[in-house]
Amino acid sequence: MKTYKLPVVASILLASAATTSSAANEGDFSSRWELMAEAYSSVQQILGGDGGTEQRLSALETEMALFKEQCNLLAKIERATCLDDLTRLTTMATTAVNPDDETRNQLFPTNIPNFVSPEMKKIMANWTPFWLAPGWEGFPDPDDxxxxxxxxxxxxxxxxxxxxxxxxxxxxxxxxxxxxxxxxxxxxxxxxxxxxxxxxxxxxxxxxxxxxxxxxxxxxxxxxxxxxxxxxxxxxxxxxxxxxxxxxxxxxxxxxxxxxxxxxxxxxxxxxxxxxxxxxxxxxxxxxxxxxxxxxxxxxxxxxxxxxxxxxxxxxxxxxxxxxxxxxxxxxxxxxxxxxxxxxxxxxxxxxxxxxxxxxxxxxxxxxxxxxxxxxxxxxxxxxxxxxxxxxxxxxxxxxxxxxxxxxxxxxxxxxxxxxxxxxxxxxxxxxxx
Incomplete structure (x- = not known):
């Protein structure tokens, strides 16, 4: 069965990855998929580092700024979506710096207002979108x-x-x-x-x-x-x-x-x-x-x-x-x-x-x-x-x-x-x- 490539390279976030720091400096990305794959890997290295919260946030800010510059070098048709994807990754990574916050969804960072009931807040904080679930390989071919x-x-x-x-x-x-x-x-x-x-x-x-x-x-x-x-x-x-x-x-x-x-x-x-x-x-x-x-x-x-x-x-x-x-x-x-x-x-x-x-x-x-x-x-x-x-x-x-x-x-x-x-x-x- 041929599967759809990968939505917003979500599986890269879930899989272990290794890359060198400041991968954004290497540039010359052929597509937003390639750029975002490097961005996810870079974020994982930063989050797994030994520094404290402030140090990791600073490294994250620097690295994401470099990747943003690379987004703007892509073909015009990909730039806006690349910047959207990068913004989301930055939000996700910033949330992950504080993994003990039980009121935030670590896999799908989205605002959960304080007025939301505790019952619904628990559901929203623990919800895993199907395209981020472990083992997700994408949808089949349209005619399969x-x-x-x-x-x-x-x-x-x-x-x-x-x-x-x-x-x-x-x-x-x-x-x-x-x-x-x-x-x-x-x-x-x-x-x-x-x-x-x-x-x-x-x-x-x-x-x-x-x-x-x-x-x-x-x-x-x-x-x-x-x-x-x-x-x-x-x-x-x-x-x-x-x-x-x-x-x-x-x-x-x-x-x-x-x-x-x-x-x-x-x-x-x-x-x-x-x-x-x-x-x-x-x-x-x-x-x-x-x-x-x-x-x-x-x-x-x-x-x-x-x-x-x-x-x-x-x-x-x-x-x-x-x-x-x-x-x-x-x-x-x-x-x-x-x-x-x-x-x-x-x-x-x-x-x-x-x-x-x-x-x-x-x-x-x-x-x-x-x-x-x-x-x-x-x-x-x-x-x-x-x-x-x-x-x-x-x-x-x-x-x-x-x-x-x-x-x-x-x-x-x-x-x-x-x-x-x-x-x-x-x-x-x-x-x-x-």
Missing amino acids: YGAWQTLHDEVIDPATRAGEALLDSLDVTTQEREIGGVRTVVVSPKENLNPGKVLIHVHGGAFYANTPETTFDRTAPLSNVMGIDIVSVDYKLMPAPDWDVLDQRDQIIDVFDALTGEGGEYAPEDVGIYGCSAGGGLVAMATNEMSHRGGPLPAAAVTQSPQTDFTLDSDSNWTLRYDDPRTQVDLLIQSVWPMLGITEEKALDPRYSPALDDYSGRDMPPTMVQVGTKETQMSDGIRYYDVVRRGGHVTQLDAHDAMQHCFHGHWGTPEAETAVGRVAEWFEEHLYKK
């Missing part, structure tokens, strides 16, 4: 379907076990059902307080990962809080021959149509729909398509941390590219988007990128957009909220300061409980509005 399946299978079992433990703790049960020709898992609370009403859940996972079983942290808490059944859709994952992201979207619509159409169990006004990340994007794609078709719509929708613009033109994709521990923009561009078959033409197509559509003159369900201010997809959510609202529709933007991508899944933290509570309030308001 078997390798992508293997990569997915490696995380299924542990994530499923964690989800099953959450089900037990919340006294929530599940049942597998085929609805509209699509496999689903129905999550049910101990006491159904909303008979005759249901939510459709669309899981995240960059369109290639996860199942209803690995995302019970997105369904069990809400089912428990609201006392409502949730139908979690097991849509077909990418990559797959002769398959497309819009086919995933259509499976979501198939489930809605089966639940609400002739012989269905629910009226459209008794159904809500929600999802996070890729799931949020699919919710936006599905409701947009249903709106264009002019048929029945869900009573309400919630898109959490949604992917709504495949062009990656949203501002936070770049301004927060080093602050979101769940999303790495370079990986999306260089590996995930090609695997999904996202071409420039598709990226500019509003069917794929709903933030690029015009929502005026047609119906849309009341839509809440929930984002965290630390995630790269924050701007995707804000822009989607804006275009739907400008179309004259009922919308709400629910932003949570300092929170990372899909933070609401960390059940047991005050931040996740607040986010889930807001979603419950939105659905309770609109599912009962006739």
Whole structure:
């Protein structure tokens, strides 16, 4: 299996390295990858030195200034990214000088404000992004379907076990059902307080990962809080021959149509729909398509941390590219988007990128957009909220300061409980509005 080269040369940080001091003085780097490899090695030597904190900080400052000069000698197209990478490395190294600070993530240095709860702060300080995990070799080739399946299978079992433990703790049960020709898992609370009403859940996972079983942290808490059944859709994952992201979207619509159409169990006004990340994007794609078709719509929708613009033109994709521990923009561009078959033409197509559509003159369900201010997809959510609202529709933007991508899944933290509570309030308001 051919693997993607290496995101931001992260594995060099994790592997032992030996180099001479002041490697930046040697110059003549052919690329930012080569320069950053030397920079990481140089930092490791400084951090492993015998000097005290002040001495090591001084050496670090001197060495990084030299590497910065070398960044500016690279080809113009690489300079800005090289300087970004170097800034991040400097922050990481400065943090590592004081490794006993338990409130900072040593592998992924990002600001954690004091107001963040101790529970969430602990999660953020100990989070290891997958591209920094030991043994990470990069994503497979875009068309290596078997390798992508293997990569997915490696995380299924542990994530499923964690989800099953959450089900037990919340006294929530599940049942597998085929609805509209699509496999689903129905999550049910101990006491159904909303008979005759249901939510459709669309899981995240960059369109290639996860199942209803690995995302019970997105369904069990809400089912428990609201006392409502949730139908979690097991849509077909990418990559797959002769398959497309819009086919995933259509499976979501198939489930809605089966639940609400002739012989269905629910009226459209008794159904809500929600999802996070890729799931949020699919919710936006599905409701947009249903709106264009002019048929029945869900009573309400919630898109959490949604992917709504495949062009990656949203501002936070770049301004927060080093602050979101769940999303790495370079990986999306260089590996995930090609695997999904996202071409420039598709990226500019509003069917794929709903933030690029015009929502005026047609119906849309009341839509809440929930984002965290630390995630790269924050701007995707804000822009989607804006275009739907400008179309004259009922919308709400629910932003949570300092929170990372899909933070609401960390059940047991005050931040996740607040986010889930807001979603419950939105659905309770609109599912009962006739």
